[in-house]
Amino acid sequence: xxxxxxxxxxxxxxxxxxxxVKADLAENSAVRGCMVIKPYGYSIWEKMRDELDRMxxxxxxxxxxxxxxxxxxxxxxxAEHVEGFAKECAxxxxxxxxxxxxxxxxxxxxxxxxxxxxxxxxxxxTIIWSTYKNWIQSYRDLPIxxxxxxxxxxxxxxxxxxxxxxxxxxxEGHTAHATREEAEEEARRMLHVYGDFAENFMAMxxxxxxxxxxERFAGALDTYTIEAMMQDxxxxxxxxxxxxxxxxxxxxxxxxxxxxxxxxxxxxxSWGVSxxxxxxxxxTHSDDNGLVLPPKLAPDQVVIVPxxxxxxxxxxxxxxxxxxxxxxKALGIRVKFDNNDTKKPGWKFAEYxxxxxxxxxxxxxxxxxxxxxxxxxxxxxxxxxxxxxGLGLYIKDLLDEIQANMLAKAKAARDSRIYEVDSYDEFxxxxxxxxxxxxxxxxxxxxxxxxxEETKATIRCVPLEGDKTPGKCMVTGKPSAQRVIIAKAY
Amino acid sequence: xxxxxxxxxxxxxxxxxxxxVKADLAENSAVRGCMVIKPYGYSIWEKMRDELDRMxxxxxxxxxxxxxxxxxxxxxxxAEHVEGFAKECAxxxxxxxxxxxxxxxxxxxxxxxxxxxxxxxxxxxTIIWSTYKNWIQSYRDLPIxxxxxxxxxxxxxxxxxxxxxxxxxxxEGHTAHATREEAEEEARRMLHVYGDFAENFMAMxxxxxxxxxxERFAGALDTYTIEAMMQDxxxxxxxxxxxxxxxxxxxxxxxxxxxxxxxxxxxxxSWGVSxxxxxxxxxTHSDDNGLVLPPKLAPDQVVIVPxxxxxxxxxxxxxxxxxxxxxxKALGIRVKFDNNDTKKPGWKFAEYxxxxxxxxxxxxxxxxxxxxxxxxxxxxxxxxxxxxxGLGLYIKDLLDEIQANMLAKAKAARDSRIYEVDSYDEFxxxxxxxxxxxxxxxxxxxxxxxxxEETKATIRCVPLEGDKTPGKCMVTGKPSAQRVIIAKAY
Numbered sequence: 012x013x014x015x016x017x018x019x020x021x022x023x024x025x026x027x028x029x030x031x032v033k034a035d036l037a038e039n040s041a042v043r044g045c046m047v048i049k050p051y052g053y054s055i056w057e058k059m060r061d062e063l064d065r066m067x068x069x070x071x072x073x074x075x076x077x078x079x080x081x082x083x084x085x086x087x088x089x090a091e092h093v094e095g096f097a098k099e100c101a102x103x104x105x106x107x108x109x110x111x112x113x114x115x116x117x118x119x120x121x122x123x124x125x126x127x128x129x130x131x132x133x134x135x136x137t138i139i140w141s142t143y144k145n146w147i148q149s150y151r152d153l154p155i156x157x158x159x160x161x162x163x164x165x166x167x168x169x170x171x172x173x174x175x176x177x178x179x180x181x182x183e184g185h186t187a188h189a190t191r192e193e194a195e196e197e198a199r200r201m202l203h204v205y206g207d208f209a210e211n212f213m214a215m216x217x218x219x220x221x222x223x224x225x226e227r228f229a230g231a232l233d234t235y236t237i238e239a240m241m242q243d244x245x246x247x248x249x250x251x252x253x254x255x256x257x258x259x260x261x262x263x264x265x266x267x268x269x270x271x272x273x274x275x276x277x278x279x280x281s282w283g284v285s286x287x288x289x290x291x292x293x294x295t296h297s298d299d300n301g302l303v304l305p306p307k308l309a310p311d312q313v314v315i316v317p318x319x320x321x322x323x324x325x326x327x328x329x330x331x332x333x334x335x336x337x338x339x340k341a342l343g344i345r346v347k348f349d350n351n352d353t354k355k356p357g358w359k360f361a362e363y364x365x366x367x368x369x370x371x372x373x374x375x376x377x378x379x380x381x382x383x384x385x386x387x388x389x390x391x392x393x394x395x396x397x398x399x400x401g402l403g404l405y406i407k408d409l410l411d412e413i414q415a416n417m418l419a420k421a422k423a424a425r426d427s428r429i430y431e432v433d434s435y436d437e438f439x440x441x442x443x444x445x446x447x448x449x450x451x452x453x454x455x456x457x458x459x460x461x462x463x464e465e466t467k468a469t470i471r472c473v474p475l476e477g478d479k480t481p482g483k484c485m486v487t488g489k490p491s492a493q494r495v496i497i498a499k500a501y
Numbered sequence: 502x503x504x505x506x507x508x509x510x511x512x513x514x515x516x517x518x519x520x521x522v523k524a525d526l527a528e529n530s531a532v533r534g535c536m537v538i539k540p541y542g543y544s545i546w547e548k549m550r551d552e553l554d555r556m557x558x559x560x561x562x563x564x565x566x567x568x569x570x571x572x573x574x575x576x577x578x579x580a581e582h583v584e585g586f587a588k589e590c591a592x593x594x595x596x597x598x599x600x601x602x603x604x605x606x607x608x609x610x611x612x613x614x615x616x617x618x619x620x621x622x623x624x625x626x627t628i629i630w631s632t633y634k635n636w637i638q639s640y641r642d643l644p645i646x647x648x649x650x651x652x653x654x655x656x657x658x659x660x661x662x663x664x665x666x667x668x669x670x671x672x673e674g675h676t677a678h679a680t681r682e683e684a685e686e687e688a689r690r691m692l693h694v695y696g697d698f699a700e701n702f703m704a705m706x707x708x709x710x711x712x713x714x715x716e717r718f719a720g721a722l723d724t725y726t727i728e729a730m731m732q733d734x735x736x737x738x739x740x741x742x743x744x745x746x747x748x749x750x751x752x753x754x755x756x757x758x759x760x761x762x763x764x765x766x767x768x769x770x771s772w773g774v775s776x777x778x779x780x781x782x783x784x785t786h787s788d789d790n791g792l793v794l795p796p797k798l799a800p801d802q803v804v805i806v807p808x809x810x811x812x813x814x815x816x817x818x819x820x821x822x823x824x825x826x827x828x829x830k831a832l833g834i835r836v837k838f839d840n841n842d843t844k845k846p847g848w849k850f851a852e853y854x855x856x857x858x859x860x861x862x863x864x865x866x867x868x869x870x871x872x873x874x875x876x877x878x879x880x881x882x883x884x885x886x887x888x889x890x891g892l893g894l895y896i897k898d899l900l901d902e903i904q905a906n907m908l909a910k911a912k913a914a915r916d917s918r919i920y921e922v923d924s925y926d927e928f929x930x931x932x933x934x935x936x937x938x939x940x941x942x943x944x945x946x947x948x949x950x951x952x953x954e955e956t957k958a959t960i961r962c963v964p965l966e967g968d969k970t971p972g973k974c975m976v977t978g979k980p981s982a983q984r985v986i987i988a989k990a991y
Contacts, residue, residue, distance in 0.1 A: 038632075038635075040567070040568045040569070040628070040632065041568075041572060041575070041628070041631050041632075042568045042570045042572060042619065042628070045568035045569070045570060046568070047565070047566070047567050047568065047632050048565060048898060049565055050563035050564065050565045050647060053564050053565050053566055054563065054564070056562065073540035073543075073544065074540065074543050074544070074547065074907040075529070075537070075539055075540045076537070076538040076543055076670065077536060077537050077538065077542050078530045078531075078532045078535035078536070078668060079535070079621070079652055079654065079668050080532045080535060080591070081532070081608055082531060082532060083598065084584070084606075085531070086598070086607070087606070087607055093598075093607070097597070097598040097599070097607060098597055098598075099596065099598075100598060101570070101590045101593045101595075101596060101619070102593060102594065102595040102596065102598065102609045102613075103592060103593050103621065104592060104593075104594045104595065104609060105591075105592040105594065106589065106590065106591060106592065106618070106656040107587070107588055107589065107590065107592070107656065108573065108576070108583075108587040108590060108592065108618075109587070109588075109590070114572075115577070115585070116577070117573055117577055119592045119594060119618055123592075127600075128609055129532065129591070130598070131593065131621070133571070138530070138531070138532070139829065141531050142528075142530065142531075142537050145528075151843075157540060161652075162569055162651075162652065164569065166596040166597065178569050178570070180566065198927065263503065285690060354964070355640075437602075461800075
């Protein structure tokens with residue numbers, strides 16, 4: 012099975028597509044650009060969702076649900092917002108199908124044409140702020156800290172499973188605040204929640220930064236981002252948090268009476284991560300044998316494969332496996348016992364490598380006699396035989412070690428491809444090979460656009476941490492406040 | 502606050518609407534027929550969803566996600582199915598907005614007209630079976646036991662919060678089997694999962710039965726249902742499970758090679774419950790003071806309200822409350838301490854009654870001196886003062902008792918309104934007052950339609966349990982296999 016995977020060296024893009032499909036994560040559907048998330052892929056997404064949901068709740072947020080549809084006129088209220096989304100949206104125009112007069116096919120019934128078209132939400136700022144208008148009168152009603160788990164639709168022209176699909180699943184937080192400072196603090200807080208999630212759960216190092224004006228969310232005053240580096244050296248924007256100022260409050264006339272009894276527009280943030288994180292997870296860690304999952308997000312953290320020659324041996328091994336299962340489960344470890352008799356151990360080994368299960372335990376009759384077991388790590392592809400005694404705690408530590416090792420490995424790989432470059436010629440010569448380029452930039456859109464046109468690379472962010480030394484723009488020689496990250500991106 | 506609620510006696514329907522809005526469960530949105538589920542309402546739905554999800558997983562099901570959109574031609578493949586859904590669906594016809602030539606407004610860009618219209622899923626049988634075609638070759642690929650949590654859209658003309666909305670949240674299970682028997686068993690299994698959930702978590706007694714042909718799901722051979730009685734004596738269909746035979750397999754040409762190496766069409770089921778359950782929950786238990794929540798689904802099971810005169814007292818009570826919180830939390834009880842200084846205790850009492858919190862603890866300085874606390878039950882509206890000693894276990898038992906009492910009370914109320922009636926005249930005279938009527942019916946659609954036309958009551962189901970004695974149809978006098986449940990319904 013694993014051998015059917017295109018290797019990364021041969022064709023990185025094809026490797027990714029192969030892996031997503033063969034590891035049963037997702038597949039293309041009959042509907043253009045929409046994917047089917049298969050059970051195994053969905054179970055990983057569920058783990059991500061549950062952890063994020065817990066982190067949101069721990070930071071005081073609550074979940075709610077807002078309509079799928081947005082009246083066309085709402086989208087137009089915020090000028091930049093509509094500019095950003097009108098060109099790729101699903102427009103609902105009718106509410107009924109009927110048989111055509113010639114009986115040949117169903118058609119949208121002209122009599123059911125809607126007075127105002129509805130847009131399938133590409134994001135929910137407009138419908139939510141039209142709702143908040145009724146929820147907010149006084150500073151006592153603030154802050155509102157809502158999140159929603161939902162599907163959204165953006166009619167992308169070129170789609171790729173998880174990375175860019177017409178429909179995707181995501182969460183979108185929408186908060187309302189009494190002061191600018193509080194809203195800005197919230198936007199940064201959620202950036203760090205995303206960053207911490209990426210690093211502590213996905214084992215994916217990210218650079219936390221702020222977007223240039225060109226790359227901001229449509230309607231935001233500031234967009235914070237976490238940027239990860241994929242194995243091919245390209246950047247992937249993994250999550251964004253927006254300080255929206257009073258733009259949406261003004262568009263929907265949402266004011267509150269402040270402590271001084273004066274009316275004021277409400278301050279806003281929004282922030283989201285999506286099933287795109289699945290793509291980031293896959294491309295950060297996986298190898299030519301398949302998926303490599305960090306233990307904290309693996310649906311099965313351990314799989315036990317018995318090796319036997321007959322039913323009697325199978326029964327004896329099953330008994331032992333049940334004991335191990337009980338021991339591991341008592342320690343909170345997610346473990347699966349694959350006692351399927353229609354597949355050979357070798358097939359199972361390849362299958363669980365493809366599926367990225369962090370630890371594989373194999374045992375045969377000799378192990379049973381010796382009180383030993385074979386332990387294989389997915390992240391390093393190493394094996395060892397160890398005594399059965401104390402296995403549970405050993406595995407528990409091993410899972411922690413794998414989690415830490417995956418982050419360290421990804422971080423080392425990334426850091427080895429972050430370059431400080433001061434010459435635009437050198438930049439142009441090297442950008443094709445991938446990597447993050449720390450360069451001085453004069454802060455203008457003109458220069459940013461020139462870089463993009465000439466190299467297809469974009470300013471990923473102005474990092475919040477790190478070297479803040481001023482310098483000279485590598486393109487124009489004009490003054491630069493600090494180095495920014497430039498890279499080609501997904 | 503509570504006094505603003507219309508009483509049930511005055512206007513049951515208005516009482517329901519008032520309660521949903523005033524208890525912060527949901528509200529109408531700017532989009533016709535679509536609701537906003539507010540944080541408190543959503544937190545109850547989350548509890549339901551989590552319990553159901555656990556029950557589905559315990560019965561071997563996995564979650565997946567299928568596209569929001571269904572190509573128009575797919576809907577047409579199963580004749581009854583399209584008949585059932587074509588008349589009320591959201592039709593997507595364009596993929597872009599653009600500014601009208603006169604600059605006055607955005608319009609659906611004619612150049613973006615889709616080749617084939619897409620329907621926002623009203624249910625997903627068609628898109629899922631078009632996918633299953635690729636997943637199923639052999640009997641070894643079966644069964645497939647998928648569930649999806651999703652939003653769906655049915656363009657209902659008359660909508661009511663939770664009970665009937667254009668968009669609603671639900672889960673839909675879609676399973677594929679090698680034999681008819683296995684599929685029928687699955688459909689019944691899920692009926693019982695729903696029934697057990699309704700009774701054990703919602704404290705809502707239900708009658709489990711099978712629908713008449715007229716009331717079947719569009720495309721099903723058999724529809725199983727759980728029917729609950731609301732306080733006004735009307736029936737509410739709370740969940741359905743369908744045995745679909747080979748209808749969708751035939752429509753999408755999904756065959757498998759059986760153990761005898763012969764091709765055969767796959768057998769199917771589907772089953773779903775939705776946010777409609779929120780309406781059922783509200784209308785089963787709530788009273789003129791507000792919501793009454795069963796402890797197992799209450800976001801807060803216990804609320805502690807301190808009664809003080811000054812900051813010193815407030816601090817002393819807060820200290821004690823923290824101890825109680827710790828004790829209750831250690832027992833797995835969800836407890837909230839409302840130490841808000843801007844609201845009076847009386848306001849808080851009314852508020853938590855409105856919100857349906859099962860147990861309210863109140864304590865003042867005298868309680869602190871005496872080592873006592875006041876305990877108020879939401880279900881019975883009774884109060885007692887009890888010693889603080891052993892409070893945790895007492896509350897734990899009390900929550901169990903409340904859960905059991907709510908089911909018993911709802912069951913007694915329902916059972917007192919189930920009538921055996923053998924005369925159609927008597928039936929017609931009494932049906933206006935509500936209740937479930939156990940009547941003999943000749944099994945024909947003609948008779949069923951006549952009853953519906955003349956009384957607006959429908960055959961809710963043929964109960965699976967209970968009296969199976971044959972008799973004579975109350976309308977036609979023709980033979981009847983057993984009594985069926987007839988009622989007016991939501």
